[in-house]
Amino acid sequence: xxxxxxxxxxxxxxxxxxxxxxxxxxxxxxxxxxxxxxxxxxxxxxxxxxxxxxxxxxxxxxxxxxxxxxxxxxxxxxxxxxxxxxxxxxxxxxxxxxxxxxxxxxxxxxxxxxxxxxxxxxxxxxxxxxxxxxxxxxxxxxxxxxxxxxxxxxxxxxxxxxxxxxxxxxxxxxxxxxxxxxxxxxxxxxxxxxxxxxxxxxxxxxxxxxxxxxxxxxxxxxxxxxxxxxxxxxxxxxxxxxxxxxxxxxxxxxxxxxxxxxxxxxxxxxxxxxxxxxxxxxxxxxxxxxxxxxxxxxxxxxxxxxxxxxxxxxxxxxxxxxxxxxxxxxxxxxxxxxxxxxxxxxxxxxxxxxxxxxxxxxxxxxxxxxxxxxxxxxxxxxxxxxxxxxxxxxxxxxxxxxxxxxxxxxxxxxxxxxxxxxxxxxxxxxxxxxxxxxxxxxxxxxxxxxxxxxxxxx
Numbered sequence: 001x002x003x004x005x006x007x008x009x010x011x012x013x014x015x016x017x018x019x020x021x022x023x024x025x026x027x028x029x030x031x032x033x034x035x036x037x038x039x040x041x042x043x044x045x046x047x048x049x050x051x052x053x054x055x056x057x058x059x060x061x062x063x064x065x066x067x068x069x070x071x072x073x074x075x076x077x078x079x080x081x082x083x084x085x086x087x088x089x090x091x092x093x094x095x096x097x098x099x100x101x102x103x104x105x106x107x108x109x110x111x112x113x114x115x116x117x118x119x120x121x122x123x124x125x126x127x128x129x130x131x132x133x134x135x136x137x138x139x140x141x142x143x144x145x146x147x148x149x150x151x152x153x154x155x156x157x158x159x160x161x162x163x164x165x166x167x168x169x170x171x172x173x174x175x176x177x178x179x180x181x182x183x184x185x186x187x188x189x190x191x192x193x194x195x196x197x198x199x200x201x202x203x204x205x206x207x208x209x210x211x212x213x214x215x216x217x218x219x220x221x222x223x224x225x226x227x228x229x230x231x232x233x234x235x236x237x238x239x240x241x242x243x244x245x246x247x248x249x250x251x252x253x254x255x256x257x258x259x260x261x262x263x264x265x266x267x268x269x270x271x272x273x274x275x276x277x278x279x280x281x282x283x284x285x286x287x288x289x290x291x292x293x294x295x296x297x298x299x300x301x302x303x304x305x306x307x308x309x310x311x312x313x314x315x316x317x318x319x320x321x322x323x324x325x326x327x328x329x330x331x332x333x334x335x336x337x338x339x340x341x342x343x344x345x346x347x348x349x350x351x352x353x354x355x356x357x358x359x360x361x362x363x364x365x366x367x368x369x370x371x372x373x374x375x376x377x378x379x380x381x382x383x384x385x386x387x388x389x390x391x392x393x394x395x396x397x398x399x400x401x402x403x404x405x406x407x408x409x410x411x412x413x414x415x416x417x418x419x420x421x422x423x424x425x426x427x428x429x430x431x432x433x434x435x436x437x438x439x440x441x442x443x444x445x446x447x448x449x450x451x452x453x454x455x456x457x458x
Contacts (some may be wrong), residue, residue: 010138022414042376059415062456068274069220071398071412073432074212075163075228076181077123078255078392079116081281082243083107083404089249093260094408097279098417101410102454105419108407110283111426112361112398113316116235117150119425120180124228126444128362132160134181135367136312140320142367153198158184160443163432164196167226170438175215175224177208182228195224205231205258213265216275225436229396230257235285238392242287243402276413276435280425281405288378289390294345297384302340303333307383314340315395317349317381327353334371348375348376358384361398362445377402390444398424411435413455420454431455 061066065071083106086094097103111122111129117137118129129135132355140147141157158181167174168196175195176182177222183191183198195215197203208229213226237251259279266272296305296313305319308331312318321330331353338346351373354364363372375381396403404422413435427450433441434451 059456062458063273063412065274065412067271070225071276071435071437072216072223072271072274073226073276073278073411073435075123075226075278075428075432076259076262076280077120077228077230078234078240078279078281078406079232080283080285080392081252081255081405082238082284082402083406085243085248085252086406087233089252091252091256093263094279094406095258096263097259097277097408097410100416101277101408101416102418102420103409104407104422106422107284107392107401107404108280109422109424110362110398110403110405111424112281113395114398114400114403115316115395116282117180120230121158121160121162123280123282123425123428124164124179124181125442126426126446127160128426128445129362130366130368131445133157133362133367136316137319139311139318139367139369142320142369151405153181153183153185155184155186158186159372160444161186162189162430163226164228166433166438166441167436169222170440172436172438173222173224175212177211177228177229178203178230179228180230186427201232205233205254206261209258209261209265211260213269216269216271226432231258238285240391242390242392243285244287258262274412276409276411276432278407278409278411278428278432280407280428282393282425283405284400284403285392285394285401286378286396286400287391288380288393292345292348292379294343294349294375294379294381295384296381298343298346299334299337302337303330305330305334310383311369312350313381313383315375315380315393317351317371317375318369319371319373320369321371331371345379348379349381408452415456423450423454427454 010307110119112437113136115137117134121134122128123381125132138147138149163180164174164176164182166187173195177197178199182196185191212229214229217229233255234248234251241247263272266275296310299305309319309321310317311320319330321327331351334351337343338349339352351371354368355373357364357372373381374397377400380393394403427443427446430441430446430448431446431451431454434455
């Protein structure tokens with residue numbers, strides 16, 4: 001494991017962007033048998049005999065394009081699509097993709113924290129949050145003290161190089177619909193209106209699919225070679241009712257129908273077999289409710305933590321004391337309080353100085369706060385008792401199965417009916433760059449050789 005204080009960038013000497021980088025807890029009964037079901041779906045006995053980890057060469061060679069003159073990647077994110085959701089209800093289109101493509105057998109591993117903005121930007125850049133700068137959905141810059149909030153498209157926050165920038169740099173056309181960070185102008189990407197519509201939650205999901213199909217209809221020289229499409233379901237419904245509510249089941253069937261609309265449109269145009277269609281999500285979901293809260297105010301007899309020191313609370317606790325207050329002393333006071341057993345649900349909170357966090361989290365540098373609290377699955381941190389609620393949450397340790405999402409890909413360079421071991425989403429950037437033959441793609445935290453375990457040989 002590399003020293004966390006050093007940039008963990010494959011194929012480069014540094015990050016170059018101003019920043020240095022099983023089953024546990026509550027599970028739901030519907031997860032039982034998911035892997036077995038997946039194996040049966042894709043012709044399980046042969047797969048089991050070959051092994052999910054067999055090399056791409058064992059699956060044959062990539063198939064040539066039949067109609068399109070150049071590769072086309074359509075990357076689709078279903079926000080909050082927890083791994084296993086596809087087994088809750090009938091999802092014929094997702095099942096079809098899986099049977100005809102390559103899937104992560106036990107889901108796609110998100111980066112920590114398992115939140116929307118950090119993970120979408122990690123997928124787009126191949127960088128961990130400490131490197132690309134979007135360390136949470138909300139946070140403060142340690143130097144300027146400015147606050148980042150969702151919807152802030154100022155380039156100062158967004159480090160690294162997302163795929164739409166890389167594609168544009170190399171003289172190709174890119175399109176991005178509502179993907180977090182796509183509206184940020186990072187030259188030569190200017191978020192052109194025809195290929196980068198401004199986020200508008202009133203724009204319907206069907207309309208977004210139709211927009212993508214209109215892009216496919218463009219002449220060869222004008223057609224984007226890379227499209228990224230974001231949908232906020234089933235995350236919205238998951239937050240409201242948790243991962244098991246009837247509203248969630250309806251949302252899953254709806255997004256599967258949307259996928260079917262896109263597939264039918266590509267088939268009607270005769271290009272379905274030429275398109276590399278990648279379906280994934282950013283994180284999972286788990287239920288929380290009253291009685292599972294930890295309150296920062298309970299630490300006061302041992303250490304006073306003013307509200308303004310707390311940059312984020314919920315499924316993660318982040319604290320940045322002022323410069324004249326020692327983070328080491330604050331952390332020690334919190335440990336003393338937790339050791340007494342007198343903090344409500346305190347056994348479900350582990351507080352670290354950032355440099356002592358498990359290296360596997362890659363979360364100990366850059367804008368990351370000096371004190372980080374890891375919260376046990378289904379528990380929540382609040383500052384005080386002014387309000388509690390029940391619903392679905394995410395943001396926990398990315399080692400939890402409940403935080404995993406899906407990865408399913410179909411196209412000329414993906415084997416049909418293949419399951420591969422789970423992998424982190426920072427690998428996606430290099431996979432797409434390889435499909436599109438993007439030479440000199442940006443340095444990132446993914447492995448340059450990972451593509452060999454996922455893509456078919458030329």
